[in-house]
Each structure stands twice: as C-alpha cells, then as structure tokens.
Amino acid sequence: MGKFDVTAMRYMEGEHFRVLMAIEMGMKNHELVPLQLIAAVAGIHRGATNKILGHLIKNRLVGYERGKRYDGYRLTVLGYDYLALRALCSRDIVGSVGNQIGIGKESDVFIGGDPDRNDVVLKFHRLGRTCFRKIKEKRDYHKRRHYCSWLYLSRIAALKEFCFLKALHERKFPVPKPVDVCRHVVVMGLVDGLTLCHVDELPNIGEMYDKLMALIMRLARYGVIHGDFNEFNLMISKDGTDPVMIDFPQMVSIDHPNADFYFNRDVQCVRDYFRRKFNFECPDYPKFEDIERRYTLDVDLAASGFTKEMAVDLLQAYDKGNFDAHLEDEKSEDEDEEDEEEDEEEEQKEQAKKDDFNPAEYDNEELEAIAEEGEEQKQTLSRESRFKSWLETAQTQLKETTTADHLDAKETLPELLPMDDEQQAKYKAAIAETEKRLAEMALANEDDEDSSDGEYEKATADKDELTSAAGDHHRLMRGKVTQARSVYSTGSTIAPSDIRKRLMKEKTRVKKEKMKAKGNQCAIQRGRKTNQDVIKEYAGWAF
Numbered sequence: 094m095g096k097f098d099v100t101a102m103r104y105m106e107g108e109h110f111r112v113l114m115a116i117e118m119g120m121k122n123h124e125l126v127p128l129q130l131i132a133a134v135a136g137i138h139r140g141a142t143n144k145i146l147g148h149l150i151k152n153r154l155v156g157y158e159r160g161k162r163y164d165g166y167r168l169t170v171l172g173y174d175y176l177a178l179r180a181l182c183s184r185d186i187v188g189s190v191g192n193q194i195g196i197g198k199e200s201d202v203f204i205g206g207d208p209d210r211n212d213v214v215l216k217f218h219r220l221g222r223t224c225f226r227k228i229k230e231k232r233d234y235h236k237r238r239h240y241c242s243w244l245y246l247s248r249i250a251a252l253k254e255f256c257f258l259k260a261l262h263e264r265k266f267p268v269p270k271p272v273d274v275c276r277h278v279v280v281m282g283l284v285d286g287l288t289l290c291h292v293d294e295l296p297n298i299g300e301m302y303d304k305l306m307a308l309i310m311r312l313a314r315y316g317v318i319h320g321d322f323n324e325f326n327l328m329i330s331k332d333g334t335d336p337v338m339i340d341f342p343q344m345v346s347i348d349h350p351n352a353d354f355y356f357n358r359d360v361q362c363v364r365d366y367f368r369r370k371f372n373f374e375c376p377d378y379p380k381f382e383d384i385e386r387r388y389t390l391d392v393d394l395a396a397s398g399f400t401k402e403m404a405v406d407l408l409q410a411y412d413k414g415n416f417d418a419h420l421e422d423e424k425s426e427d428e429d430e431e432d433e434e435e436d437e438e439e440e441q442k443e444q445a446k447k448d449d450f451n452p453a454e455y456d457n458e459e460l461e462a463i464a465e466e467g468e469e470q471k472q473t474l475s476r477e478s479r480f481k482s483w484l485e486t487a488q489t490q491l492k493e494t495t496t497a498d499h500l501d502a503k504e505t506l507p508e509l510l511p512m513d514d515e516q517q518a519k520y521k522a523a524i525a526e527t528e529k530r531l532a533e534m535a536l537a538n539e540d541d542e543d544s545s546d547g548e549y550e551k552a553t554a555d556k557d558e559l560t561s562a563a564g565d566h567h568r569l570m571r572g573k574v575t576q577a578r579s580v581y582s583t584g585s586t587i588a589p590s591d592i593r594k595r596l597m598k599e600k601t602r603v604k605k606e607k608m609k610a611k612g613n614q615c616a617i618q619r620g621r622k623t624n625q626d627v628i629k630e631y632a633g634w635a636f
C-alpha cells in the first residue's frame with residue numbers, strides 16, 4: 094500500500110482544474126469528450142485547452158482515446174481523485190494526504206490530515222475493482238452508460254455511506270466521525286484500532302460478544318439491519334474493548350421482506366467467527382422475533398440526501414456487477430483485440446444486411462422516383478390493349494404488302510424510300526409508334542416485369558419486321574432483287590428491370606464504399622479536420 098501521489102497537484106493551476114471539471118461535466122453524456130466541447134465548457138481558448146490537456150495527459154489525469162466514431166478525452170480515476178481533493182482542500186477539510194491504510198473491494202482508504210494536522214481518513218470509492226471483469230458484462234454496461242457511469246456510481250456510493258454515517262453518528266452509534274463528502278470521497282475520523290479479523294486476542298471475549306450482539310439489536314430497534322455485520326466491517330479499539338462499525342453498504346430496513354434472513358445472518362456471522370477464532374460459543378443470541386422497534390432510522394435514511402433513484406441505480410450496478418469502466422485503462426491487450434474483433438463482426442453483419450437489395454433502404458428521392466415510374470407504367474398498361482390491336486392491323490397489312498423473299502440492298506433505309514407518300518407515311522408512322530412503345534416499355538416498372546418483358550420482346554420483333562418489310566417493299570417497287578439488309582434496333586437485349594437493379598446496386602456500392610472508412614483511417618481524417626479548424630481559427634495569428 095503506497096502513498097497517494099499528489100505531487101502533480103502542486104504544479105496545477107486553476108485552469109487545469111477548469112479543464113478537468115469541463116471533462117467531468119462532458120462525461121455526463123459523453124463517453125469521450127471532444128476538444129471543442131471541453132474548450133466551450135471551460136471557457137478557455139481551444140489552443141490553450143489543447144496545451145493544458147497535454148499537461149494533464151502527461152500526468153495521467155486525463156486519457157485521450159480514438160474511438161470508432163469520434164475521438165475525445167476522458168477523466169481517469171486519478172483525475173477524478175484530484176478534482177475531489179482540490180474541492181476538499183478549498184473547503185479546508187483536507188490539508189494533506191498520506192499513506193494508504195486500507196484497501197477494500199470497492200474502495201481505497203488513505204490517511205490524511207486537515208489543515209490543523211488532525212488525522213482524517215479519506216475513503217475513495219471505486220466500484221467494481223476486483224470482480225466482474227468479463228467483456229460481455231462490460232459491453233452491457235457501455236450500452237447503459239447513460240445511467241451508470243463509474244463517476245456517477247462512485248459518487249452515489251460515497252453519498253450513501255456519508256448519509257448513513259451521519260445518521261448513525263448522530264444517534265451515538267459507534268461509527269467513525271463523518272466529516273465531509275465530495276464526489277466519490279468520504280472524509281471521516283480515524284479509528285485507532287484494528288479490524289476484528291486482525292485481532293488475535295481480546296481482554297474479554299464474552300464481553301465483546303455481548304457488545305456486538307447488543308449492537309445488532311440496537312440497530313434493529315432503530316429500524317435497520319446492518320446486512321454485512323462481519324469481522325471485516327468491524328474495528329476494535331486498541332485496548333480491545335470497543336467495537337466500531339466502519340462499513341455498511343447493505344443496510345436494510347427491518348420492514349424489508351427478507352429482514353429476518355439478514356438479521357439472522359448477521360447474528361450467525363458473529364457466532365461463527367467467535368467460535369472459529371476464539372473458540373467461544375454462547376447459547377444466548379438475539380432472535381428476529383425479539384426485536385421491538387422504537388425509532389424510525391430507516392425512514393430518516395430514506396429521506397436523507399441519498400434518493401430512492403440513486404439506491405435503485407446502485408443496487409442495479411451491484412446486481413449486474415458491470416461497473417468497472419474505470420479499469421479500461423488497465424484492460425489487457427487481449428481484451429482490446431477481442432473488443433475490436435467483436436465490433437468488426439457486428440459491422441460485417443450490418444454490411445451483409447445492407448448488401449441485400451432492399452428498396453425500403455433507399456432515400457426518399459429514390460422512392461419518389463420509383464413511385465412515379467409505377468404511375469407511368471400503369472398508364473402504359475392501360476394503353477396496352479390499344480397497342481395490341483394496332484399491332485395486329487399492322488401485321489396483317491404487312492402480310493399483304495411483303496413477299497416471301499428478302500432482298501439485299503446497299504443503300505440505307507431513308508435513302509431507299511421512293512415509295513408513294515401514303516405508303517411512306519404509313520410505314521414511317523408504324524415504325525415510329527413501335528419505337529415509342531419500346532422506349533415507354535423500357536421505362537416501365539419492374540413490378541410487372543414478366544408481362545411487360547414479353548410485350549417488349551414482341552414489340553421489338555414487330556418493329557424489326559416492319560423495318561425490313563419497308564425495305565423489301567421499296568426494293569420490290571424499284572424492281573430490284575435485293576437481300577434483306579441487316580436490321581438495327583434501339584432496344585437492349587438486357588431486360589430493363591435487370592438494368593435498373595444493376596444501377597441501384599451500383600449506387601449502393603458507391604455509398605457503402607464511402608462508409609467503409611473507419612478505425613485509424615477515420616481517426617486520421619477527424620484529426621486532420623480538427624487541425625484544419627484550429628488553423629482556420631488562428632489564421633492571421635503569430636504563434
């Protein structure tokens with residue numbers, strides 16, 4: 094157990110603490126607080142804030158992290174300790190910090206001194222230090238960060254302890270003197286003694302046993318049950334005569350549904366310990382039925398500064414056991430890798446989902462365009478019957494006018510049309526109409542793709558027939574025997590629905606590629622952007 098290193102605090106100025114406080118405030122709703130926000134909250138120019146942050150990072154009061162989505166700063170445990178100590182110093186509660194005198198599951202206990210050099214104990218609450226380090230649980234915690242950040246939980250744990258300490262001390266229970274609470278630090282009087290687990294000899298074992306049982310009963314008369322009344326939470330004065338309760342994290346009311354269970358467990362704990370350690374057994378011990386309630390300490394505690402909401406949050410954190418985010422900086426590399434792998438897996442899954450063509454994912458503009466196309470298609474389909482009848486007429490006319498043989502021609506079609514005006518107009522109109530139909534059908538929606546595709550192919554064939562028939566007719570009229578010229582078509586051999594799908598996929602692929610920038614790459618871009626902002630801001634200033 095070492096000394097609390099407060100050396101860096103000597104060299105810190107008001108602005109350093111302002112920046113620390115800005116990060117603390119930012120962390121209420123940010124996992125990582127961006128530089129811009131810190132500068133804005135602290136009211137210090139961004140360049141100066143950057144410099145201060147550099148100093149704080151060097152002293153490990155602040156951490157800088159490059160997150161997946163954004164970069165920023167977070168307060169370290171030491172940074173939070175410094176903030177609390179600074180506030181306690183300015184309140185003239187603490188004047189010095191010394192050695193660590195105790196270490197609990199959820200706290201570090203240091204000896205300190207007030208400005209008059211009287212001893213005080215500083216208990217720094219650190220929730221979830223030793224257990225519950227599984228990644229899954231941590232992830233779960235991150236998802237619920239908004240209500241159980243380690244800052245918040247440590248703070249309410251300290252507040253709870255201080256409220257209980259105060260209430261018990263006022264009622265003359267043997268507890269350390271409560272001095273003050275700030276953030277996650279409780280300041281209390283020093284108990285000059287040893288924890289019961291470290292006491293090997295007692296001047297009067299029976300008397301101590303009675304005192305402990307009497308203490309349990311007295312608490313019950315006041316309406317509360319300790320809940321964790323064991324050798325680790327009890328201190329014995331140096332002369333071995335007076336017990337002092339130092340910790341009561343699970344104190345419950347005697348109206349609690351499981352109150353008898355907690356009460357009996359406390360009693361049994363003391364009995365077992367005395368039998369094991371001092372070989373002392375006593376047939377007399379208090380029973381839950383013997384309790385006569387006289388006071389309402391439980392009600393007073395409920396009405397103290399520690400609200401019900403805080404109690405629920407704290408209990409949830411204890412139950413879930415996932416409140417060790419502050420240990421992230423101690424997290425092993427393996428765990429980091431696992432985290433990243435899992436994140437990547439999640440991203441890949443998301444990506445795979447997006448790969449599937451889903452019109453619902455397109456933006457409004459695209460949806461509107463598709464709807465418009467649908468309308469057009471409806472109109473087209475309503476004219477379908479007219480088109481069919483027209484086509485039939487054209488086909489019969491063609492049969493009448495064409496011969497079986499197809500003849501060759503060197504000239505192009507427009508040049509080869511010395512037909513009479515009526516015939517020329519008829520063919521021209523038929524071809525133009527067919528081409529128009531083909532163009533409309535190409536734009537038609539894919540909802541009825543089967544039917545429209547069939548029609549489309551049919552129309553293409555008809556048009557080709559019309560064109561070649563026009564050529565044949567012309568050649569016959571000229572009395573020349575020619576071969577059918579190679580026909581041309583404006584229609585594509587790929588179905589329009591396929592083309593549309595491919596275009597849509599192409600669009601999404603381009604979008605997806607843009608989204609792929611992540612990790613370091615993304616962080617570098619963000620860094621560059623921030624630098625650009627800073628440069629812009631300082632334009633015209635000499636450094």
Ligand SMILES: Nc1ncnc2c1ncn2[C@@H]1O[C@H](COP(=O)(O)OP(=O)(O)OP(=O)(O)O)[C@@H](O)[C@H]1O
Pocket residue numbers: 194195196197198199200201202214269281282283284285288325326339340
């Ligand atoms: N007021 C005090 N005076 C002297 N020593 C203290 C005081 N408070 C705590 N300690 C020392 O610090 C140690 C840890 O304190 P405490 O039990 O309150 O922490 P904790 O985190 O609640 O521990 P746990 O949950 O493991 O019981 C104690 O065993 C004791 O040695």
